[in-house]
Amino acid sequence: xxxxxxxxxxxxxxxxxxxxINCTYTATGYPSLFWYVQYPGEGLQLLLKATKADDKGSNKxxxxxxxxETTSFHLEKxxxxxxxxxxxxxxxxAGAGSYQLTFGKGTKLSVIP
Amino acid sequence: xxxxxxxxxxxxxxxxxxxxxxxxxxxxxxxxxxxxQTMMRGLELLIYxxxxxxxxxxxxxxxxxxxxxxxxxxxxxxxxxxxxxxxxxxxxxxxHHGRGLNEQYFGPGTRLTVT
Numbered sequence: 001x002x003x004x005x006x007x008x009x010x011x012x013x014x015x016x017x018x019x020x021i022n023c024t025y026t027a028t029g030y031p032s033l034f035w036y037v038q039y040p041g042e043g044l045q046l047l048l049k050a051t052k053a054d055d056k057g058s059n060k061x062x063x064x065x066x067x068x069e070t071t072s073f074h075l076e077k078x079x080x081x082x083x084x085x086x087x088x089x090x091x092x093x094a095g096a097g098s099y100q101l102t103f104g105k106g107t108k109l110s111v112i113p
Numbered sequence: 114x115x116x117x118x119x120x121x122x123x124x125x126x127x128x129x130x131x132x133x134x135x136x137x138x139x140x141x142x143x144x145x146x147x148x149x150q151t152m153m154r155g156l157e158l159l160i161y162x163x164x165x166x167x168x169x170x171x172x173x174x175x176x177x178x179x180x181x182x183x184x185x186x187x188x189x190x191x192x193x194x195x196x197x198x199x200x201x202x203x204x205x206x207x208x209h210h211g212r213g214l215n216e217q218y219f220g221p222g223t224r225l226t227v228t
Contacts, residue, residue, distance in 0.1 A: 036219075043117065043204055043219030044156075089156070099144070099169070101217065103156040 002027045006090045006104035013080055013111050021075040021107045023064075023090035031092040033057075033066050033073040034101070038087040047075075047088070080111045115139070117220035119205050125226045131193040134223045136205030137186055146217060147180055147190050148204040156204075162188065195227045 007022040025031065032051045036044040048057030053068035062077045073090060090104040118137040126132050138145050146161040160170040165182045173180070177196070182188040192199055202224050206217040 041221065043206070043221045044217075045219070046216055049216075099146075099161055100158065105155045 002031065002092055002094065002100075002102045004090050004092055004102055004104035006088075006107055008105075008107070009087075010108040010110060013109070015082055015111055015113050016079045017111075019075070019077040019080045019084075019109070021088055021090075021109070023073045023075065023104060025071050025073065025090075025092050027071075027092055027094065027102075029094060031094055033064070034091040034093070035062070035064055035073070035075050036089040036091060036103075038089065038106070040086070044089060080109070082111045082113055085109055085111045117205055117207055117218055119203075119220035119223050121223060122221065123224045123226075125228065126195055127228055128196055129194045130227075131191065132195045132199075132225060132227075134190040134203050134205075134225070136188045136190070136220060138188070138205070138207030139209075139218055140186070142207035142209045142218070143185075144208045144210065144217075145182060145188050146206040146208075147188070148206065148219075150202040150204060150222070151200075159190070192225075195225075197227045200225055200227050 003026045005024050034049045035047040037047045038044045048059040050057040050066035053066055056065045064073050064075045087106045087108045089106045091101045093101050120135045143164050147159040148156050150156050159172045160180045162182045178192055180190045202222045204219050204222045206219045208217045
């Protein structure tokens with residue numbers, strides 16, 4: 001079956017540091033890949049997505065590249081801010097039009113001034 | 114536009130009591146999803162609806178759980194009787210078929226505590 005593995009948290013960084021959150025997946029076929037973000041007390045929000053190999057999703061300074069050869073979709077940001085403190089979830093779906101989202105366990109990021 | 118609305122935000126109840134969680138999806142969205150989030154199991158899809166019709170309830174843990182969607186703007190998730198192991202955050206999400214089912218918009222969640 002499909003599964004998503006992301007790095008254990010929590011992650012604590014100083015403001016303006018570089019962020020990487022690792023995500024690898026197992027899936028049959030050609031899944032779509034996502035990063036969702038959950039701010040304290042809120043629901044999940046779609047941060048970025050990629051639907052085919054070598055696609056790069058980007059939003060709000062965050063980026064992730066769909067690497068089929070390494071089955072990875074690592075999240076990166078060059079300079080984090082305190083406002084980026086949240087829980088980040090990597091997720092996949094079996095493909096365009098699929099209803100099923102399989103989520104990783106989430107990685108909590110804390111950014112300190 | 115208003116996002117997905119859930120109520121209550123917090124619910125504390127005693128074991129054996131009935132619990133009803135409510136959700137109002139984004140207007141115009143034709144898919145609605147119920148998820149449960151726990152530390153141990155992460156996010157799990159419980160059930161989803163299309164045009165008010167339940168499509169897949171294979172994630173519903175047991176018969177104590179039921180969900181309805183009487184119209185396009187309202188859905189409920191009911192647990193009867195509740196048990197301590199049902200304590201979790203329950204999320205409702207909605208999406209529109211034109212944007213792909215995997216672009217889901219989540220509500221703020223209901224934190225349920227069963228004592």
